[in-house]
Every structure is written in structure tokens, then in C-alpha cells.
Amino acid sequence: MASNGTRRTSRREVYETLRREVLTLALPPGSALSENELAARLGVSRTPIRESLVLLVEEGLVQVFPKIGSFVSRVDPARVADAQFVREAIELASLDRLPAELPADRVAALRQNLAAQQRPEVTVDEFFELDEAFHQGLLGLSGHGAAWSTVVSAKGHLDRARRLGLAQSPPQEYTAQHVEILEAVVAGDRDTARAAMRDHLRAVFADIERIRERSPELFASGAPTVPVRRSVVVWE
Known part of the structure; x- marks a missing residue:
């Protein structure tokens, strides 16, 4: 059983929670996604968070910039x-x-x-x-x-x-x-x-x-470039 107030959450549940938050705009286009912060909020380790982000990347709902971070994609x-x-x-x-x-x-x-x-x-x-x-x-x-x-x-x-x-x-x-x-x-x-x-x-x-x-800032208008700030993805 989970201890110290940490609840046991399935990987599928983590993925569905994050996907729902992206689709309902609880996590708006361009939002930064911190694995540590998401793990703490959902009461899980970083592993299911990372695996869920990989699935969301495959759906085009999240983008990962190496050494920069992960971001909710703009609407394509x-x-x-x-x-x-x-x-x-x-x-x-x-x-x-x-x-x-x-x-x-x-x-x-x-x-x-x-x-x-x-x-x-x-x-x-x-x-x-x-x-x-x-x-x-x-x-x-x-x-x-x-x-x-x-x-x-x-x-x-x-x-x-x-x-x-x-x-x-x-x-x-x-x-x-x-x-x-x-x-x-x-x-x-x-x-x-x-x-x-x-x-x-x-x-x-x-x-x-x-x-x-x-609101063109919510939509992708070309190839993505590296974000200039942690919380904003810049598009050409």
C-alpha cells in the first residue's frame, strides 16, 4: 500500500489525467511541463510522468526540447x-x-x-x-x-x-x-x-x-523554435 500520504496511481491514470488537462485547456497551449512539479501534484514518481509525456508527444499534444524542457504544444x-x-x-x-x-x-x-x-x-x-x-x-x-x-x-x-x-x-x-x-x-x-x-x-x-x-498565439504557424523562456514556446 502507499505510505506517507503518497497515493498509488496507475500509469494509465497519469496519462489520462494529463491528456484531459491538455484537452480541457487546464494546461493551456505553450505551458511548461515540469516532471518534478507534475509528479508532486499527482503524487507519483517521475517515471509515469515521463512515460505519459512520451505518449502525448506521439499525439502531438506535447513537445520536448532537449536541455530546455517539455511544453504543451500549440494547436496545430x-x-x-x-x-x-x-x-x-x-x-x-x-x-x-x-x-x-x-x-x-x-x-x-x-x-x-x-x-x-x-x-x-x-x-x-x-x-x-x-x-x-x-x-x-x-x-x-x-x-x-x-x-x-x-x-x-x-x-x-x-x-x-x-x-x-x-x-x-x-x-x-x-x-x-x-x-x-x-x-x-x-x-x-x-x-x-x-x-x-x-x-x-x-x-x-x-x-x-x-x-x-x-488569438494566433495559441496556434502553431510554422516550425517550432527553442523557447526563449521556460514558460513560453516561440513559433516562427
């Missing part, structure tokens, strides 16, 4: 565009595979999700989780719910950009689009559902581009 527009492409391809294809008779319990769950999205007091974090569940639920209607893991693995940079957008745009705009998509799905109008889904996903991408224009 190219990776955002790739994730958008993957997500649109999968989600539109799923709408073509909807059964003639939709499972009533799944439709009811989606309607409950939409009702929760429409609550006036819903927070950005709550809306983001509801949004994820809504899109995963739509994939489930087609029998391809497992494909959501492919979407998730591709969209780390997209998720960070989306959160930046949600912080400045009212979630209700996206909820109205969700309602339109679900109503078309329930009515069996695949063409309208596909058009509404395409417009929805591309509207999100357009919002991301507006955020990039307003």
Missing part, C-alpha cells in the same frame, strides 16, 4: 483540419447506415441529451461532454458506436480548438443544429440529416478559424 491547424476530415467522413457515412426502425431507447436518450444541452445554466465543460455524447449516440444509432474511438484518437487538436471557440460562442447555437440533425434522422430524411450534419461540423470549423484569427 493542419492536425485540426485532418481531424475535421476524419470526423466528417465517419459521421456522414454513419447517417447512410441508419436502420429503417430506430431503437426507441437510443432516440429517447438523445432527446434527453438535447434537453440537458438547452439548460440555461449549462457550463462549457458540461456542454462539451453532452456534445460528445450526442455525436457518439448518433453513431450508435447506425450500429457503429465503436467508431467513436477512431474519431476521439484523431481529434486532440480539434478538441482544444473547439473549447477555445466554446469559451467565446454561446453553446445554444450548436444545440439548435443538433436538434435539426436529430429531427431529420427520426423523420428518416437522410439527405436533410447529412446536409445538417455537414453544415454543423463545418460551422464548428469556421468558428475555430475565427478564434485563430483573434
Whole structure:
């Protein structure tokens, strides 16, 4: 058992915690990552921290500069565009595979999700989780719910950009689009559902581009150079 107040934490838990903090912007783009500080905060040794950072480097969410340090990567527009492409391809294809008779319990769950999205007091974090569940639920209607893991693995940079957008745009705009998509799905109008889904996903991408224009310092604009300060990554 762990002693002296140090709790035993699995390597997977450390990785998932750090990844979640990067994706939710608790660790913003450009943040310095000290292995010692992270280990102390999470109550673990440096080994699982180092191993987790290696995994995050592979995902493009962290960059390591030898003899300088590790930093949360800036949002990469190219990776955002790739994730958008993957997500649109999968989600539109799923709408073509909807059964003639939709499972009533799944439709009811989606309607409950939409009702929760429409609550006036819903927070950005709550809306983001509801949004994820809504899109995963739509994939489930087609029998391809497992494909959501492919979407998730591709969209780390997209998720960070989306959160930046949600912080400045009212979630209700996206909820109205969700309602339109679900109503078309329930009515069996695949063409309208596909058009509404395409417009929805591309509207999100357009919002991301507006955020990039307003806050270019959060996005990568070229090859990274060595940080001039410990807490800031400089990009050409």
C-alpha cells in the first residue's frame, strides 16, 4: 500500500489525467511541463510522468526540447483540419447506415441529451461532454458506436480548438443544429440529416478559424523554435 500520504496511481491514470488537462485547456497551449512539479501534484514518481509525456508527444499534444524542457504544444491547424476530415467522413457515412426502425431507447436518450444541452445554466465543460455524447449516440444509432474511438484518437487538436471557440460562442447555437440533425434522422430524411450534419461540423470549423484569427498565439504557424523562456514556446 502507499505510505506517507503518497497515493498509488496507475500509469494509465497519469496519462489520462494529463491528456484531459491538455484537452480541457487546464494546461493551456505553450505551458511548461515540469516532471518534478507534475509528479508532486499527482503524487507519483517521475517515471509515469515521463512515460505519459512520451505518449502525448506521439499525439502531438506535447513537445520536448532537449536541455530546455517539455511544453504543451500549440494547436496545430493542419492536425485540426485532418481531424475535421476524419470526423466528417465517419459521421456522414454513419447517417447512410441508419436502420429503417430506430431503437426507441437510443432516440429517447438523445432527446434527453438535447434537453440537458438547452439548460440555461449549462457550463462549457458540461456542454462539451453532452456534445460528445450526442455525436457518439448518433453513431450508435447506425450500429457503429465503436467508431467513436477512431474519431476521439484523431481529434486532440480539434478538441482544444473547439473549447477555445466554446469559451467565446454561446453553446445554444450548436444545440439548435443538433436538434435539426436529430429531427431529420427520426423523420428518416437522410439527405436533410447529412446536409445538417455537414453544415454543423463545418460551422464548428469556421468558428475555430475565427478564434485563430483573434488569438494566433495559441496556434502553431510554422516550425517550432527553442523557447526563449521556460514558460513560453516561440513559433516562427
